[in-house]
């Protein structure tokens with residue numbers, strides 16, 4: 001099938017307007033369950049008449065993902081649903097648009113090349129070693145808070161690699177802000193009718209004031225980072241240039257430097273986008289490995305053979321095929337960004353269905369990753385589908401945990417390195433088992449977290 005057809009336009013299936021209040025209530029309770037329900041009832045292209053003349057389209061086929069994110073990407077910009085995030089992230093790389101986004105992406109992209117990112121690996125390994133040492137003193141059978149540990153780990157990695165700063169002391173404040181931001185954005189997501197009037201609407205949401213407090217706490221951390229670097233001079237004196245140097249030293253075509261507001265927005269964006277996603281992947285990976293002991297045994301064998309007790313290096317990456325397959329399978333089942341949303345600038349047609357200008361299209365990786373046209377046994381955990389040579393013939397956009405097209409994730413190589421390093425180093429020393437009643441329920445906020453976090457039982461290997 002192709003996403004765009006030239007045949008006679010057809011009307012997409014979807015709920016009638018009279019069911020919208022019921023649907024809004026369902027979205028309010030749990031937007032992921034509501035999306036899954038729509039897909040099951042109407043198929044992979046659903047038209048939801050949420051607002052008059054501004055319908056929402058739910059697009060679940062890999063070809064739809066390719067259409068919106070790649071082939072017709074010029075016609076789509078980040079949807080109004082990103083506005084709550086913008087209240088927090090400002091005009092950082094995730095939320096900006098147009099010329100500003102292009103300028104910032106040109107500036108930041110080179111720092112995330114394979115070569116540059118490989119230079120971050122020794123620092124990542126050191127941070128993982130120190131973090132795991134905290135579990136050394138815990139006895140077998142101890143309950144460890146996996147999601148909190150992973151969150152602090154990835155925050156510390158981002159802080160050191162990109163900002164040359166030790167963020168362990170402020171981890172709790174940043175985590176509270178991420179949770180606050182997610183809650184706030186979710187409140188808005190669950191009340192789509194607030195979105196057209198963001199300034200007024202969002203400020204009426206419960207918890208806005210409390211959430212503002214967490215923003216101010218993070219702004220303090222960010223100001224401190226920039227001020228310390230300005231005082232100390234570039235990190236390049238002691239090593240290679242990091243993101244903070246790149247931002248502070250950047251000059252635009254007209255010779256001007258980045259203003260303080262833009263600097264703040266980029267730092268907050270990278271603190272948030274750079275750690276919550278990877279932490280979520282690591283958390284789900286720990287859960288899936290405990291739930292599938294044969295996959296875990298194969299991982300232990302690979303890690304023991306390839307690394308033979310030493311710490312991972314960049315050259316090991318090619319041989320850690322099962323490790324990478326496990327991580328990919330975890331991201332297939334639980335993509336951190338479970339839905340990607342865009343607004344159509346002009347009229348379009350997807351799969352023969354007219355999509356009027358102003359419509360919102362939601363492409364949920366959660367559903368694309370489970371589409372039966374692309375995946376056998378879509379609900380099952382089977383890392384072997386990601387082994388080299390497997391999956392030939394699978395549509396390219398059947399697997400989009402990092403998005404695709406120009407707005408695809410700039411940190412994907414960074415994420416791959418830190419998650420491979422963390423999983424291998426954890427596997428060398430520990431085995432995590434499910435705690436009683438420890439099968440997590442999904443919490444679909446901006447990212448797809450396990451509800452209430454994830455605690456697991458620690459065993460030393």
Ligand code: HEM
Nearest residue numbers: 093094273274277278337340401402403407409410411415
């Ligand atoms: C496994 C971990 C990660 C996943 C699954 C992930 C996923 C994504 C996705 C899906 C997008 C596109 C969002 C959209 O199209 O609406 C994105 C964008 C982005 N990601 Fe990641 N990400 C991860 C890790 C990282 C890391 C480690 C960093 C930084 C160090 C990062 C920085 C960003 C930035 C700045 C953008 C915006 C790019 C732009 O619009 O130009 N991400 N990420």
